[in-house]
Amino acid sequence: MLVPTNRKQGWFSREKENMLFIHVPKCGGKFVEKAFEPWIRKCPSRRIAEAAGHLTWREYNSVFGKHDIDIAAMTSFAVVRNPWDWHVSWFHYIRQDEGGLLSGHAIEATLFQAFSFTDYIAWLEDDDAPASPQNYIKSQLKDFLTDENGEIAVSHILRQETLNEDLRALAVKLDLAIHIGDRRINTSQREGYRKYYSDQDCERIALRHRDDLDLFGYTF
Incomplete structure (x- = not known):
């Protein structure tokens, strides 16, 4: 199931081309990226060199700010794992x-x-x-998802353990057409x-x- 956050959902745009996937390492991220093509490819993180890799929400906020991009206006999501x-x-x-x-x-x-x-x-x-x-490796998962005050800043948090179901629920909520594969990429x-x-x-x-x-x- 989707994990609720303590941010007001109304702060985030529902525009389909204004999505940010925060890729927490080793949490099924490649599977998610494949499912959400082409939406993820339109994210500023794909055209700004400084935004490449496994950035935290705070790091994205800093990078986007330099390019006059308002991260608070984006629909952001991430996956966590036990x-x-x-x-x-x-x-x-x-x-x-x-x-x-x-x-x-x-x-x-x-x-x-x-x-x-x-x-x-x-x-x-x-x-x-x-x-x-x-x-x-030495981070907590929440380090990827919190703002400068330690509050959850990501609008949707999914779980690796129920990823297929969570992706479907998120796609319905955002009115997105996505393709979810039959199996995970790099599943052990x-x-x-x-x-x-x-x-x-x-x-x-x-x-x-x-x-x-x-x-x-x-x-x-």
């Missing part, structure tokens, strides 16, 4: 990314070759551990995420993502 599952996905994605060519995390791609999943959790908590400039064939966690590691992620758990109601 934090415990999110980290299992990150660990395997980067570990399998030889040289970090796809992820852009070359340092982590090398480090994780010798890591167990518990080692990965310990690395997350070590602020002095070697890491690539991107800080995606791994077993359930719970098998990777000890009790201690589970608690570490719970503490790390306490704001996400409060906002989105995820449980282990």
Whole structure:
């Protein structure tokens, strides 16, 4: 189901060519982008070089402001994911990314070759551990979605766990014709995420993502 936000929906335009997809890494973003073509291609984020990549709402706001684009007038949406599952996905994605060519995390791609999943959790908590400039993995999900006051600024938040259903609901709400594929892009064939966690590691992620758990109601 769609997650409600604390922003007034009336602040956002329903114009079909004024949409912003905030792509939280490892949350089914490529699947979403494919479904919402050609609408997403018309977003300013596709023609402004500074807006490329996995920007947060605050970063988009800053970049768009330099180009006299009002982000508050846009219909923005994003996808979130269970934090415990999110980290299992990150660990395997980067570990399998030889040289970090796809992820852009070359340092982590090398480090994780010798890591167990518990080692990965310990690395997350070590602020002095070697890491690539991107800080995606060590962020909370809410960091992508909040304004300068820490308030949710995205008008629609979908869940990776119910993505097909949420996309259909959003398309109906925005009166958009979209094509939703039969399966996700880059969907993992791994077993359930719970098998990777000890009790201690589970608690570490719970503490790390306490704001996400409060906002989105995820449980282990």
